Amino acid sequence: MSSSDFFERQDHARRATRRLVLWFALALAGTTAAIYFIVRTAMNLAAYGSFTKEFFPLWQGSENVFWDPLLLVVVAAGTLIVVGGASLLKSIDFASSTGADVARQLGGREVSPGTVALDERRLINVVQEMSLASGVPVPKIFILEDEKSINAFAAGTSADRAAVAVSRGALDKLSRDELQAVVGHEFSHILNGDMRLNIRLVGWIFGLIMISMLGQTLFRIAAISPRSRSRDNDKGSAAMIFLFVGIALLVVGLVSQIFAQIIQAAISRHRERLADASATQFTRNPTALANALARIGGDAYGSRIESPRAGEFAHLFFANGVNAIFATHPPLEERIRALNPDWDGKFLPPLSQRDFRAEAKIDAEITAQKTDLRKLSGGGAVPVFVEQLSQNAADAKALIYMLLMTDSPSHNVEQAKILHARESLSVFKKMESSWNRVKDFPREKRISGVLLAAPALREMSARERREFCATLDALARADGNITLYEFCILNAAKGVLIFDGTQNGSARELAPDAELVLNLFLRESGCEASNYGKILAGALAAQNAFPQTLRVLDDSALAVPALEAAFQKLRSGQILAKKTLLATARAIVLADGKTTATEADLLAAFAVALNCPKPEPL
Numbered sequence: 064m065s066s067s068d069f070f071e072r073q074d075h076a077r078r079a080t081r082r083l084v085l086w087f088a089l090a091l092a093g094t095t096a097a098i099y100f101i102v103r104t105a106m107n108l109a110a111y112g113s114f115t116k117e118f119f120p121l122w123q124g125s126e127n128v129f130w131d132p133l134l135l136v137v138v139a140a141g142t143l144i145v146v147g148g149a150s151l152l153k154s155i156d157f158a159s160s161t162g163a164d165v166a167r168q169l170g171g172r173e174v175s176p177g178t179v180a181l182d183e184r185r186l187i188n189v190v191q192e193m194s195l196a197s198g199v200p201v202p203k204i205f206i207l208e209d210e211k212s213i214n215a216f217a218a219g220t221s222a223d224r225a226a227v228a229v230s231r232g233a234l235d236k237l238s239r240d241e242l243q244a245v246v247g248h249e250f251s252h253i254l255n256g257d258m259r260l261n262i263r264l265v266g267w268i269f270g271l272i273m274i275s276m277l278g279q280t281l282f283r284i285a286a287i288s289p290r291s292r293s294r295d296n297d298k299g300s301a302a303m304i305f306l307f308v309g310i311a312l313l314v315v316g317l318v319s320q321i322f323a324q325i326i327q328a329a330i331s332r333h334r335e336r337l338a339d340a341s342a343t344q345f346t347r348n349p350t351a352l353a354n355a356l357a358r359i360g361g362d363a364y365g366s367r368i369e370s371p372r373a374g375e376f377a378h379l380f381f382a383n384g385v386n387a388i389f390a391t392h393p394p395l396e397e398r399i400r401a402l403n404p405d406w407d408g409k410f411l412p413p414l415s416q417r418d419f420r421a422e423a424k425i426d427a428e429i430t431a432q433k434t435d436l437r438k439l440s441g442g443g444a445v446p447v448f449v450e451q452l453s454q455n456a457a458d459a460k461a462l463i464y465m466l467l468m469t470d471s472p473s474h475n476v477e478q479a480k481i482l483h484a485r486e487s488l489s490v491f492k493k494m495e496s497s498w499n500r501v502k503d504f505p506r507e508k509r510i511s512g513v514l515l516a517a518p519a520l521r522e523m524s525a526r527e528r529r530e531f532c533a534t535l536d537a538l539a540r541a542d543g544n545i546t547l548y549e550f551c552i553l554n555a556a557k558g559v560l561i562f563d564g565t566q567n568g569s570a571r572e573l574a575p576d577a578e579l580v581l582n583l584f585l586r587e588s589g590c591e592a593s594n595y596g597k598i599l600a601g602a603l604a605a606q607n608a609f610p611q612t613l614r615v616l617d618d619s620a621l622a623v624p625a626l627e628a629a630f631q632k633l634r635s636g637q638i639l640a641k642k643t644l645l646a647t648a649r650a651i652v653l654a655d656g657k658t659t660a661t662e663a664d665l666l667a668a669f670a671v672a673l674n675c676p677k678p679e680p681l
Contacts, residue, residue, distance in 0.1 A: 091319075099139070103131060147270065149266075149273040151266065162227075162258075170209050194515070197341075198673070203226040210368055212367045213232045214233060214384055218258065237358060243346055247341070250341075251337065251338040252334070268320060282305070339402060356398050357411040358413055380392075396408075448501075453512070457493065459520050460523075462497075463556055464494060467552055471542065474541055509548070521559070539553050552672075554627075573644075575629075576628075578613045582621060585599060585651060606646060608639070630672065
């Protein structure tokens with residue numbers, strides 16, 4: 064699959080998901096109608112006393128005994144309160160768990176950032192590479208040691224609470240490229256908000272379960288009620304009514320659950336197809352993902368998860384982890400052919416231990432090469448010392464502060480004064496000892512440090528996070544001017560700590576904010592100011608999302624507060640709006656007919672700051 068249709072596939076999958084969510088709403092409406100009929104029938108039963116021919120008239124004179132608008136409103140409100148309340152409580156309970164909590168419940172062991180084991184080191188490198196390729200901060204990493212099958216999952220309600228876990232089988236039986244593709248698939252679930260969608264689906268189904276539970280309760284009440292005959296033969300006994308309502312609600316609840324689970328499975332299959340498409344965008348290697356799926360089919364353990372709690376989290380896994388009536392994943396053959404239309408239909412055997420050890424050794428040698436640089440799949444390189452400064456919160460804070468330091472010695476003095484007044488002495492000393500290495504780290508590549516430092520930064524308390532972000536703001540404003548590089552780093556760091564996974568705002572709604580940011584790109588392009596209007600008009604002509612009326616602004620319009628607000632809105636915009644903005648910014652950069660390495664890295668940094676994958680090689 065080419066990467067050019069990635070965003071279109073994303074948008075198509077989201078539209079399909081919205082249609083299926085509509086089916087959920089229709090199922091709830093049908094459930095409400097059925098409960099109304101049950102309640103109205105129970106009221107008629109109380110009036111007529113038994114199931115006789117008099118009980119069933121559709122019309123009694125001019126009065127419709129089955130139509131009561133007021134009762135319908137009451138039943139609908141009651142159903143929504145029961146289902147909605149139960150769904151909300153379940154969602155809150157589920158949302159309170161982090162991805163790390165889920166991984167531990169499934170028997171996962173967290174991988175230490177400082178591990179020296181070859182297989183764990185390889186996994187860390189792969190996760191970090193996918194972080195930089197996708198623009199998603201590095202999550203916590205776990206291994207399911209007791210699972211010999213090939214599987215993986217991402218869990219957590221948002222990117223800042225996420226964890227990625229892989230089975231021992233996946234770690235031992237997949238090549239590096241295949242493992243990278245699987246991890247890329249899981250990163251796409253984080254980026255596309257699938258974890259939040261899963262919470263809503265689980266909550267809705269639990270709400271429908273409450274209807275069955277209510278039916279069971281009424282059935283038990285009827286079972287223990289006295290069997291005495293009513294004094295008035297025209298009135299039905301309470302036990303009879305409870306028995307009828309209980310059985311009816313039990314049946315309606317079970318049927319509703321079945322339909323809800325069918326819809327949930329269908330939604331999950333759509334999201335899995337989207338995740339496969341996303342993984343190929345991140346890795347540029349659809350064959351690797353197809354081969355990983357083919358190895359599942361060729362392995363004796365397949366993708367089966369043995370944990371007794373696997374059923375609760377079946378929708379999270381890379382491939383079917385449990386046997387279920389309604390499959391949460393498309394068939395392996397379908398997924399493989401979507402990635403490799405020329406597939407010969409043959410599954411692949413697991414990677415041999417000999418091949419695995421050879422790959423792990425090569426990966427370790429690359430990590431420790433004398434140049435002190437580790438090559439990343441995204442085309443960049445990050446110094447090992449940056450990774451070393453990302454393993455605890457204090458060092459990570461020092462790293463991010465240094466990444467925001469300017470190239471001007473005089474402004475460095477001002478920034479140092481800010482840090483000395485706001486930060487602890489230990490952080491300040493760490494910066495002093497590391498500055499000589501960090502200052503030579505290319506500014507346009509510094510965005511990678513934010514993503515690698517994410518796990519350590521998230522160990523800070525809420526108060527520490529607020530203070531840290533305030534200090535970053537002060538550093539960025541120290542010289543009275545803020546560059547696009549600084550904005551990218553600043554907003555990426557804030558996104559790591561204060562994550563907002565919403566996707567609201569179309570291109571036209573975000574036009575004023577896009578106008579500000581595109582003006583920053585004009586000034587970074589190195590072109591003459593007299594050509595800004597022509598360059599902007601040419602870039603806008605290549606797209607049809609943002610209005611063609613966007614203007615070249617005066618420097619005074621590019622005030623820090625306005626730019627900060629613009630970045631926040633754009634980061635939470637719709638994926639297609641962000642894709643179009645990236646493409647338009649790229650057109651501005653290409654206005655002089657070439658793209659330098661610095662400009663390419665700037666675009667990559669901008670994609671990270673937007674929380675948006677790069678649409679094509681930059």
